[in-house]
Amino acid sequence: MLTVETIVQSLASGLLMGLLYGLIAVGLALIFGLMDVTNFAHGEFLMIAMYLSFFLFAFFAIDPLLSAPLVAAALFVFGAVVYLLLVRFAMRAKANAGMVQIFTTFGLAIVMRGLAQYFFTPDYRSIPQSWLGGKTVSIGGIFLPEPQLVGALVSIAAFAGLYLFIHRTDFGRALEATREDPGAVALVGIDKNRVFAFGWGLGAALVGLAGAIMAVFFYIYPDVGASFALIAYVTVALGGFGSVFGAFAGGIIVGLVEAVTALVLPPSLKSVGIYAVYLLVVFIRPRGLFGSM
Amino acid sequence: MDKNFAARRRRDLIIAAVLAAIAALTPLFVKDVVVQNVLILTLMYAGLSQSWNILSGYCGQISLGHALYFGLGAYTTELLFTKFGVLPWFGMLAGGTVSALIAMGLGYPFFRLRGHYFVIATIVIAEIGLLLFHNWEWAGAAMGITIPIRGDSWLKFQFARSKVPYFYFALVLCCIAWLVTWWLEDSKWGFWWRAVKDNPDAAESLGVDVFNSKMGAAAVSAFLVAVGGSFYAQFVSYIDPESVMGFQFSLLMALPAVLGGIGTLWGPVLGAAILIPLTEITRFKFGGSGSGVDLIIYGTLIVLISLALPRGLVSLFSRPKKTGATR
Amino acid sequence: MTALLETRGVWQRFGGLVANSDVSISVGRGEIVGLIGPNGAGKSTLFNLIAGVLPPTQGSIWFDGEDVTKMPAAARCQRGVGRTFQVVKSFETMTVIDNVIVGALVRNTVMREARRKAHEVLEFTGLAARADVLASDLVPAEKRRLEVARALATEPKLLLLDEVLTGLTPTEAQTGVALVRKVRDAGITVLMVEHVMEIVMPLVDRAIVLDLGKVLVEGKPNDVVRDPKVIKAYLGDRHAVGA
Numbered sequence: 001m002l003t004v005e006t007i008v009q010s011l012a013s014g015l016l017m018g019l020l021y022g023l024i025a026v027g028l029a030l031i032f033g034l035m036d037v038t039n040f041a042h043g044e045f046l047m048i049a050m051y052l053s054f055f056l057f058a059f060f061a062i063d064p065l066l067s068a069p070l071v072a073a074a075l076f077v078f079g080a081v082v083y084l085l086l087v088r089f090a091m092r093a094k095a096n097a098g099m100v101q102i103f104t105t106f107g108l109a110i111v112m113r114g115l116a117q118y119f120f121t122p123d124y125r126s127i128p129q130s131w132l133g134g135k136t137v138s139i140g141g142i143f144l145p146e147p148q149l150v151g152a153l154v155s156i157a158a159f160a161g162l163y164l165f166i167h168r169t170d171f172g173r174a175l176e177a178t179r180e181d182p183g184a185v186a187l188v189g190i191d192k193n194r195v196f197a198f199g200w201g202l203g204a205a206l207v208g209l210a211g212a213i214m215a216v217f218f219y220i221y222p223d224v225g226a227s228f229a230l231i232a233y234v235t236v237a238l239g240g241f242g243s244v245f246g247a248f249a250g251g252i253i254v255g256l257v258e259a260v261t262a263l264v265l266p267p268s269l270k271s272v273g274i275y276a277v278y279l280l281v282v283f284i285r286p287r288g289l290f291g292s293m
Numbered sequence: 294m295d296k297n298f299a300a301r302r303r304r305d306l307i308i309a310a311v312l313a314a315i316a317a318l319t320p321l322f323v324k325d326v327v328v329q330n331v332l333i334l335t336l337m338y339a340g341l342s343q344s345w346n347i348l349s350g351y352c353g354q355i356s357l358g359h360a361l362y363f364g365l366g367a368y369t370t371e372l373l374f375t376k377f378g379v380l381p382w383f384g385m386l387a388g389g390t391v392s393a394l395i396a397m398g399l400g401y402p403f404f405r406l407r408g409h410y411f412v413i414a415t416i417v418i419a420e421i422g423l424l425l426f427h428n429w430e431w432a433g434a435a436m437g438i439t440i441p442i443r444g445d446s447w448l449k450f451q452f453a454r455s456k457v458p459y460f461y462f463a464l465v466l467c468c469i470a471w472l473v474t475w476w477l478e479d480s481k482w483g484f485w486w487r488a489v490k491d492n493p494d495a496a497e498s499l500g501v502d503v504f505n506s507k508m509g510a511a512a513v514s515a516f517l518v519a520v521g522g523s524f525y526a527q528f529v530s531y532i533d534p535e536s537v538m539g540f541q542f543s544l545l546m547a548l549p550a551v552l553g554g555i556g557t558l559w560g561p562v563l564g565a566a567i568l569i570p571l572t573e574i575t576r577f578k579f580g581g582s583g584s585g586v587d588l589i590i591y592g593t594l595i596v597l598i599s600l601a602l603p604r605g606l607v608s609l610f611s612r613p614k615k616t617g618a619t620r
Numbered sequence: 621m622t623a624l625l626e627t628r629g630v631w632q633r634f635g636g637l638v639a640n641s642d643v644s645i646s647v648g649r650g651e652i653v654g655l656i657g658p659n660g661a662g663k664s665t666l667f668n669l670i671a672g673v674l675p676p677t678q679g680s681i682w683f684d685g686e687d688v689t690k691m692p693a694a695a696r697c698q699r700g701v702g703r704t705f706q707v708v709k710s711f712e713t714m715t716v717i718d719n720v721i722v723g724a725l726v727r728n729t730v731m732r733e734a735r736r737k738a739h740e741v742l743e744f745t746g747l748a749a750r751a752d753v754l755a756s757d758l759v760p761a762e763k764r765r766l767e768v769a770r771a772l773a774t775e776p777k778l779l780l781l782d783e784v785l786t787g788l789t790p791t792e793a794q795t796g797v798a799l800v801r802k803v804r805d806a807g808i809t810v811l812m813v814e815h816v817m818e819i820v821m822p823l824v825d826r827a828i829v830l831d832l833g834k835v836l837v838e839g840k841p842n843d844v845v846r847d848p849k850v851i852k853a854y855l856g857d858r859h860a861v862g863a
Binding site: 297 | 673692693694697698702703705709710712713714718720722723725726728731734735752770771773774799849
């Protein structure tokens with residue numbers, strides 16, 4: 001039955017989910033904008049963040065909410081290392097440059113999925129009792145699941161922090177300058193590799209933060225990244241590939257569209273709406289709704 | 294100089310003929326069904342990768358969604374066969390045509406996208422195809438289609454007792470894909486594709502119809518891959534969305550070409566000859582494909598080849614680079 | 621006889637920036653015309669408008685008696701407009717001969733003929749010895765030459781050269797100048813953009829000077845270099861005069 005209540009209810013949870021999607025996608029958009037490279041292992045970054053959160057809970061009983069900064073920090077290091085060890089060299093390719101860039105991170109994604117299967121087994125895992133898991137709050141008659149609510153708040157906080165960081169700090173300005181003109185930065189004496197490594201670290205940390213929260217209410221398995229990576233691609237495509245705040249808006253749209261689709265179509269078709277929006281954008285505005293490039 | 298060129302093309306053709314002849318004789322010696330199976334899959338993936346290479350290697354439009362065309366070939370053939378009694382041979386052509394048309398229809402919006410934007414679009418579109426077939430009741434939805442066994446016959450392209458006929462078909466498919474590539478390599482299309490891949494702006498200024506070059510490459514590539522899908526459906530005699538349209542097919546079409554040499558004539562064959570047996574051996578040693586070892590091997594190979602040998606393994610065989618094109 | 625190429629009141633705006641304002645030039649058959657001007661004069665923009673990279677905001681472009689204003693680059697190439705790129709755009713993974721064959725395919729659909737044409741052009745441009753080398757292995761001067769060869773293979777009526785002589789050593793530049801003369805003698809009209817006047821002036825029949833997006837002066841090279849307006853426009857750009 002479609003009542004006003006159910007509609008408002010699902011729009012509200014769609015909005016929460018959308019804010020999380022934005023957080024998942026923003027790292028991808030950041031790297032896109034910074035150096036015009038797609039991280040095809042973005043979903044796998046999310047996957048290891050979720051596992052990390054899971055193991056910290058399972059072995060040390062640290063609640064995902066507490067371990068989230070830890071997970072983000074670990075992912076930061078991981079992202080920077082991936083740039084320094086792989087992507088940096090992929091960008092120097094002389095022959096088949098496009099293919100090299102694509103298949104380097106794509107290959108990394110496959111390795112990470114394989115390693116997860118090998119060491120963690122393909123089993124589905126979940127965090128049974130966390131502070132937030134399974135709880136809901138009621139706001140004006142609308143029930144909101146606590147994990148998603150906290151996730152949405154974290155996402156808003158992260159985007160606010162990112163905004164301040166990009167606009168108020170020297171390094172953030174350097175990041176922005178590199179986006180606009182890599183040559184100019186070299187002139188000012190900023191090491192391009194350091195900026196890029198930091199960009200990858202930051203991108204990974206953001207998706208790590210998202211992973212830590214999602215571990216509370218999502219099953220954790222080796223392929224979990226794939227479906228979220230797809231959503232992240234759609235989100236950045238909507239938001240205009242390199243735009244950080246386009247990812248924020250894109251995420252919200254994806255979340256709302258998904259919620260509305262779930263209202264009118266059977267659950268197995270809940271992604272149809274997102275894909276339809278994606279195709280529409282590719283047809284009409286290949287640069288994305290908020291893309292300025 | 295022209296003589297050199299003609300001689301090189303003739304040499305390629307002779308090598309191919311010799312290899313095909315040797316391959317054609319193997320069933321006389323290889324009676325083990327498991328090994329036969331590996332050989333069939335190797336030939337099939339060599340042919341598929343060769344077809345993938347036309348769009349992604351020569352024309353430079355890297356697709357990670359070719360599983361869509363593979364699945365469309367399989368589904369078209371089997372739906373026509375089980376619902377309307379159309380023989381698989383016609384189904385094969387129908388599947389190829391449907392796929393080529395869909396590839397061109399998708400090309401219309403997608404070919405405006407460059408580089409990784411295009412790659413993402415191909416991944417998404419294959420996922421959409423998978424989703425639709427999962428929910429399409431008439432086409433068996435998630436349950437898929439079991440192909441009714443009507444006895445061994447070339448007419449119905451069905452063989453339960455021996456795998457050898459499938460082997461020969463896979464061999465022919467691989468040879469056709471190779472020959473098409475060989476022929477196109479020295480044609481206007483072949484030159485246009487490589488020009489579009491290397492520098493679309495310069496190509497445009499030389500009168501190349503960039504958009505239609507891509508469309509042509511997509512159509513040929515999708516047609517051949519769909520024929521491969523039809524073959525696979527008959528070969529395994531049961532299809533469902535995951536087993537013919539899953540992402541692993543997109544992966545296994547791209548990998549041999551990347552490994553052997555993307556955009557080269559021999560790359561896909563060489564890559565498949567190494568990769569597919571390796572996959573099967575790993576599966577045998579480590580059990581099931583769920584262990585992840587196969588993925589670790591694939592991924593490591595892709596990363597290493599991309600970074601260390603971007604022209605693929607065939608570049609190890611090419612003469613010193615000052616004397617001519619890498620082949 | 622009408623001019624081979626004509627631009628009529630062409631404007632090009634990028635956002636608030638006016639790159640070309642009301643530019644009307646014409647190039648007659650068999651001429652070598654130099655399009656010069658200081659940095660930021662709008663030469664490259666005009667060049668790209670003529671080559672068909674983008675349509676002008678306003679005005680029209682006529683080639684060989686036909687309005688080509690809205691025609692994309694590939695179609696203009698088929699009509700007989702050949703071009704080079706200032707930043708060379710070779711097909712790097714292809715050999716020199718294969719690069720040129722791409723151009724030759726515009727008028728030769730049979731591969732054998734396209735190949736023969738390409739060899740002819742390589743002889744003409746002095747690249748024959750490098751036919752089987754990968755384009756990525758060429759030295760910069762050879763890459764420039766390959767750009768010209770590729771464009772010539774399309775059998776153009778008008779060849780547009782974008783700073784093909786800039787940045788070459790004096791010896792290389794001389795060979796370049798000789799090649800441009802040879803091209804004209806083969807009956808092909810040449811429009812060349814150059815930044816440095818000294819190189820082009822002895823070569824061209826006529827020079828068109830652009831400044832701030834407008835045609836400043838046009839005429840015989842000797843008259844143009846003495847024109848006070850031209851000297852003034854170039855004054856802020858000492859590097860070019862003194863080069």
